[in-house]
Amino acid sequence: MDNYKTTSTRVTMPAVQDKRLEQMFNQFLRDQLAACMNTDAENSHQEALQHSLEQLTELLLINSRPDHDQLADAFSESNIRLLNSFKLADLNETELNQSFINKHGLVISVKDTLNTVNDIYRVRSFIRGIHSALNETDSSRVTHIVYPACGPFAPLLLPLIRHYKAKGVFSPNLKISLLDIQPGAVKVLNQLIDDLDIREYIHEVLCMDVMDYQPELPIDLLVLEALQHGFTKEGHMAFACHLSQFLSAEARMIPEKLSVTAFLNKGQREYVDQWKDQERAHSDFLDSEIQNERIMLGEIFSLTLETLKSIKLIPFGENARLVECNQITIPQDIPDINKYILNLAVNIATYSTETLNEYDSGITCPVPDMSVCIDFKPKAPEPDDLLVKSGDKIKFYYKMTATPGFLPTIA
Amino acid sequence: MNISNIIVITTGMESINLISLLHSKQLVKGVVIPGAWGHIQHHLNEQLRAAGIPCFPYGKDNINQTLQSLQDISPDLGLMFFCSEKLDSDIYRIPGQGVINIHASPLPEYRGAQPIYWQIRNGETRTALTAHIVDSSLDTGPVVAQKLVEIDPYDTHHCVLGRMSEILPSLIDEIIDKAADGFIDRRPQTDQCSNLAPRINQDDLHIDWSNITSEALCNQVRAGSPHLGGAHLFLGQSVAQLLQASASDISNFDTPPGTIVRVSPGEGLIVALKEGCIRLDIVANSEGVFDGYRYACLYDFKAGMQFHKSPLLNQQGH
Ligand SMILES: C[S@@+](CC[C@H](N)C(=O)[O-])C[C@H]1O[C@@H](n2cnc3c(N)ncnc32)[C@H](O)[C@@H]1O
Numbered sequence: 001m002d003n004y005k006t007t008s009t010r011v012t013m014p015a016v017q018d019k020r021l022e023q024m025f026n027q028f029l030r031d032q033l034a035a036c037m038n039t040d041a042e043n044s045h046q047e048a049l050q051h052s053l054e055q056l057t058e059l060l061l062i063n064s065r066p067d068h069d070q071l072a073d074a075f076s077e078s079n080i081r082l083l084n085s086f087k088l089a090d091l092n093e094t095e096l097n098q099s100f101i102n103k104h105g106l107v108i109s110v111k112d113t114l115n116t117v118n119d120i121y122r123v124r125s126f127i128r129g130i131h132s133a134l135n136e137t138d139s140s141r142v143t144h145i146v147y148p149a150c151g152p153f154a155p156l157l158l159p160l161i162r163h164y165k166a167k168g169v170f171s172p173n174l175k176i177s178l179l180d181i182q183p184g185a186v187k188v189l190n191q192l193i194d195d196l197d198i199r200e201y202i203h204e205v206l207c208m209d210v211m212d213y214q215p216e217l218p219i220d221l222l223v224l225e226a227l228q229h230g231f232t233k234e235g236h237m238a239f240a241c242h243l244s245q246f247l248s249a250e251a252r253m254i255p256e257k258l259s260v261t262a263f264l265n266k267g268q269r270e271y272v273d274q275w276k277d278q279e280r281a282h283s284d285f286l287d288s289e290i291q292n293e294r295i296m297l298g299e300i301f302s303l304t305l306e307t308l309k310s311i312k313l314i315p316f317g318e319n320a321r322l323v324e325c326n327q328i329t330i331p332q333d334i335p336d337i338n339k340y341i342l343n344l345a346v347n348i349a350t351y352s353t354e355t356l357n358e359y360d361s362g363i364t365c366p367v368p369d370m371s372v373c374i375d376f377k378p379k380a381p382e383p384d385d386l387l388v389k390s391g392d393k394i395k396f397y398y399k400m401t402a403t404p405g406f407l408p409t410i411a
Numbered sequence: 412m413n414i415s416n417i418i419v420i421t422t423g424m425e426s427i428n429l430i431s432l433l434h435s436k437q438l439v440k441g442v443v444i445p446g447a448w449g450h451i452q453h454h455l456n457e458q459l460r461a462a463g464i465p466c467f468p469y470g471k472d473n474i475n476q477t478l479q480s481l482q483d484i485s486p487d488l489g490l491m492f493f494c495s496e497k498l499d500s501d502i503y504r505i506p507g508q509g510v511i512n513i514h515a516s517p518l519p520e521y522r523g524a525q526p527i528y529w530q531i532r533n534g535e536t537r538t539a540l541t542a543h544i545v546d547s548s549l550d551t552g553p554v555v556a557q558k559l560v561e562i563d564p565y566d567t568h569h570c571v572l573g574r575m576s577e578i579l580p581s582l583i584d585e586i587i588d589k590a591a592d593g594f595i596d597r598r599p600q601t602d603q604c605s606n607l608a609p610r611i612n613q614d615d616l617h618i619d620w621s622n623i624t625s626e627a628l629c630n631q632v633r634a635g636s637p638h639l640g641g642a643h644l645f646l647g648q649s650v651a652q653l654l655q656a657s658a659s660d661i662s663n664f665d666t667p668p669g670t671i672v673r674v675s676p677g678e679g680l681i682v683a684l685k686e687g688c689i690r691l692d693i694v695a696n697s698e699g700v701f702d703g704y705r706y707a708c709l710y711d712f713k714a715g716m717q718f719h720k721s722p723l724l725n726q727q728g729h
Contacts, residue, residue, distance in 0.1 A: 098675035099714035103664050106715045109674070233715060317665060383621060384667075402664030403715075 016281045016362050018072045021118040025079065042088070046195045049081035050162055053196065057163035060124045061131060071120050079117055082153050082192070086114060089152075089191040095184030101402050102181075103319055104211055104235035105226075110152050110184035117155035121282065122361035126156035126225065129254050129350030133221060139173060144203065144217040144248075148179040148210040148239055149226040152188035156254075157223055162196045175203035177215060183207050210239045218248035224255075230344045230367030231260050232405035237303070237323065237398060244308050251305070255356075257349040258303040260406070262328050262396075264295040264340040267368055281365065283357035295340065297328040300396045300406065316399065325396035327411050330374055332391045338376040342369045342394075344406060372408055386410065414590050416440045416486040418506060420469075423493035424451055425576065427458060432580055433490075434464055438587075440484045443477065445469040446496035469498065481505045488590045490583065491545060495524065503545050508590040510545040511555060513582065515575055516608065518543060519600040522550035523608035527571050532634035533606060534626065536562050540575050542586050544597060553597040556585045567636040611635075616643045617720050618653070620669035625658035625689045632656045644694065646718050649710050654700070655693040663688050669718040671707070679703040682718060 015022075056074045059066055091110060099109040117123060137143050147157050157176070164170045180186055186207040193199055206213070210226075222243060227236040240253075247253075274290045275281055301323075314322040334340070345366035348356040358364050371384045372394070378385055386408055388394060393411035398404070419430055420443045433439045442459050444452050447470055456466045467477040478501055489503070489510030503510045516526035517539035523529070530538050539557045546552035558578050562571055589596070616639055618628060632641040632653050640652030663672055663683035672688055673681040680691045680703025691703035701709065 093676045097708060098673070100673040100675070101664055101666055101670070101714050103662075108715075109713060112713065320665065402666050403670070 016359065016365060017115075017118055018068075018075075018120060018280060020072055021076055021079065021120075022115075024076050025115045025118065045081070045084050045088075046197065049078075049085060049195050050166070050197065052078045052081045053159040053162040054166045057127060057159045060127045060159075061163075068120075071124070075118055075120055075123075078159070079115070082117060082155075083114065085192045085195045086152060086188050088195070089184075089188040091184040091187060095182070095187060098182075098184075102209065103402055104209075104238040104400070105402060105404050106228075106233045107181055110182050110188065113151040113153075113182075113185065116151060116362075117153050119361050119363075122225075122356055122363060123155055123159075125348070125350045125354050125356040125360070126223070126254060127160050129256070129352070129354040130157060130221070130223060131160055132354065133252050133254060133351045134170065134174075137220070139170065142173050142175055142217075143220045144175045144177065144215070145221045145223060146177045146179070146213075146215060146219045146243065146246075147223040148213065148243065149235070150178045150180055150185075150189070150223075152180070152182075152185040153192060154178050154189060156225060158192065158196060158198070161198050161201050165196070165198050165201070171200050174201045175217065176201050177204050177206065178202065179206045179208060179210055179213055181207065181209050210235065211242050213243070215246050218251070219243060219246050220248050220251050222247065222251065222253045224253060225363070227258075227346075227363055229346065229363055229365040230369075230405065231258070231301075231346050231398075232367065233403065235404060237404060238400045240303060240308055241311065241313070241400070244305075247305070252351070253305050253308075255348045255350045256304060256352075259299055259347045259349075260301045260325075261299050261345050261347070262297040262394075263343050263345065263366075264297065264330075264337075264374070265290075265293060265343060266339050267341050269293055270343065270366065271368070281359040283360050286359065295331060295334065297330075297342075299326060300328060300344070301325040301398060313400075314397075316401070320399065320401040322407070323398040323400065325398055325406065327393050327395040329393050330388055330390050334390065337374055337390050340374060342372040342374070342408070343367065344369060369406070369408065412487070412507075412591055412593075414438070414487045414508070414587050416484060417488050417490055417587075418443060418481060418484065418486045420445065420489060420491040420498065420502070420510065421455075421493050422446060422452060422495050424455055425572075426493040427455065428576070429492065429579055429583065430459065430464065431462065433583070434462060439464055440486055441465040441467055441481070443467045443469050443481070443502070445494070445498050469502065474499075474501075478502065478505070488587070489545075490586070492579070497549060500547055508593060511542050511586050511590075512545045512550070512552070513579065514541045514543065514550050515572075517541060517557065517559075518550055518554060519602065519604040521606050521608040522604060524610045526608040527568050527575075528611060528634045528639075529606060529608040530634075531562060531566065531568060531571065532627075532630050534630050536564075538562055538571065540578060540582055542582060543600070544594065551600055553594075553599045555589055555594045555597050556582055558582050565633070567633045568639075569637060611639065614721075616640070618642050618644070618718070620718060620720055621685065623668075623684060625656075625684055625687055628684070628689055629656050629658065640695070644691070644718055645720070645722050646710075646712060646716060648723065649696075650722065651694050651696040651706065653691055653693075654695055657690045657692055659688040659690040661688045667717060669720075671712060671714050671716050671718075674704060674707045674713055676704050680707045680712070 056078045059074050096111050097109050226234040269290050274287045278285045316322040343366045345358045346364045372386050394408045395411035397407045399407050417438045418441045459466050469477050486506040488508045489506040492513040518541045538560050542556040543554045544552040635641045641654040644651045666683045668685050670683045672683050681688050694706040
């Protein structure tokens with residue numbers, strides 16, 4: 001049959017993930033870790049797992065940022081151990097491979113969540129953020145932590161909890177609720193909690209849709225990270241809106257602030273030239289010349305506890321809702337503006353001084369919105385194209401639909 | 412009059428059984444294979460010659476010679492079936508009772524080269540095999556005999572073709588009987604024809620995700636199965652043939668048509684349409700034939716990805 005080998009016009013994203021980590025992960029999947037798991041081996045697995053996560057967390061909590069290779073080694077070591085727990089959970093094919101879209105967004109397969117833990121700087125920023133937030137809480141009182149859509153490893157929290165266990169702190173006043181809709185993720189979580197020997201910190205592990213969750217205890221700390229780059233695809237926003245009603249008076253949310261800004265740049269410059277000599281993407285390696293070529297259009301949306309309280313939801317179709325966001329203006333007098341594409345970038349303040357900047361993580365890589373065509377008509381129009389001219393004002397809405405993301409409209 | 416000299420006009424191997432049948436009754440005096448010969452026509456020629464049936468090419472270079480040979484045979488009747496070539500009218504005048512074409516539709520509906528494809532694609536539930544006298548334009552001559560054929564909901568193109576082939580011998584018997592009377596009960600066709608059956612091009616095999624209903628897509632796939640590879644799937648650089656699809660009652664949650672809504676061993680590969688969803692049951696490419704789930708696993712397709720209508724080649728954006 002015909003084979004259409006063509007070049008896609010899609011912009012290829014620079015890789016955030018460390019190459020060695022990726023190779024290691026692939027190696028794991030290939031070998032399926034032939035290790036036989038008798039009781040002795042299981043005990044030694046638990047010890048090795050606990051030890052590796054303690055070491056990792058200690059490294060993450062050091063104030064000066066460790067060398068990247070050192071971090072990568074620690075992550076790689078932890079990842080091997082985590083994958084052992086995953087193996088022990090013995091998922092069936094459905095638990096491992098099913099992926100689906102529901103009313104609020106994408107639910108990726110457990111297999112595809114296995115390496116989210118390798119997103120080094122995201123994990124670092126969240127662990128540090130949660131640690132500072134917990135250090136500010138009154139340790140004599142119970143703190144209910146809810147981590148919805150946490151995936152099979154709940155990687156933004158569980159390494160820290162293992163660290164607390166080793167230090168003998170925070171028990172019995174932390175009560176952690178972990179939720180995931182994938183039965184396979186919940187199976188792995190339970191295995192992991194036992195392997196880490198941290199059951200005493202766990203209030204509940206629930207296999208359910210976050211949108212159906214009605215907690216028994218008010219939420220004191222909400223750890224929420226269910227988005228893909230450009231704040232798209234997954235139900236982060238819907239989850240935040242639903243859970244906000246259960247927050248205690250002093251509740252904190254991690255990340256404290258999630259800010260989305262719009263900018264114009266040439267796709268080739270932003271996504272190709274900027275990274276061609278780099279092994280991986282990170283805000284450390286931004287090219288100042290290319291950054292200066294950006295035309296910044298401003299913040300279109302931010303999510304904090306404050307904005308969450310005042311959010312205006314507009315009904316949209318039968319099941320969905322829209323959130324009104326800000327408006328930006330496409331500048332005039334830029335001669336080759338038709339060569340520029342609109343991009344959305346997410347910047348995250350996890351907590352206090354902890355941040356996650358553009359390109360530090362898969363979730364903070366800017367994303368081009370190819371549907372917005374500035375001063376040109378696409379050769380192959382798509383149904384959702386938005387043709388705009390320089391000088392036009394673009395008003396954004398956030399769609400809380402099964403395919404969440406921003407919807408630009410002409411104001 | 413007694414019909415004993417028949418010539419057959421055909422281009423397809425499918426006609427071989429029928430020719431043998433006529434030959435066993437010692438009715439065939441020759442087979443005309445019109446047009447430029449490809450390997451099928453050469454093969455047909457060899458088979459017929461081996462059985463002692465004379466074959467005549469009817470292309471640019473040998474028209475006159477063939478017409479002369481046919482005149483020498485002085486046939487009573489011409490029978491045209493499985494013939495993809497349009498001939499000029501000289502040949503039709505040679506047999507005493509004319510040439511009868513057998514067309515796979517209830518004429519005047521679905522005139523054209525691909526009647527079975529378009530009838531299945533349009534969701535028809537019954538059709539007919541129609542024998543008509545060949546006149547100067549395509550599929551328009553008076554009808555001399557007709558046999559009804561059911562189209563079942565799961566029928567593919569070749570299921571219907573097979574069913575038609577089964578009843579073809581009895582239709583031919585009827586034609587021969589009627590030829591003896593000079594086709595007195597011939598029935599002219601009306602000009603009322605609401606559907607045509609044109610040749611199929613590549614675009615006809617693409618899936619118009621943004622508009623198609625699940626029923627229409629299932630029909631499109633059946634119509635093209637197996638000979639055209641059903642309907643064609645495009646995702647990223649990957650191209651595949653969709654050989655069977657079924658309606659699914661999983662909600663599409665208003666996701667854009669073409670979006671993969673679910674991948675799982677139990678439920679398979681489910682894709683959003685404008686209304687509802689479709690399950691991609693059987694998919695084939697140069698590497699094998701797969702159920703939807705396995706196809707998705709092999710090519711790393713997961714929920715959220717979107718099939719497009721045509722190959723990426725035609726989809727230049729910026
Ligand atoms: C990207 S993954 C894991 C995210 C996690 N924070 C991490 O860093 O690994 C997102 C998870 O959200 C879960 N999920 C998606 N939608 C959900 C929903 N509506 N209710 C519960 N879990 C959901 C998926 O099953 C998946 O395990």
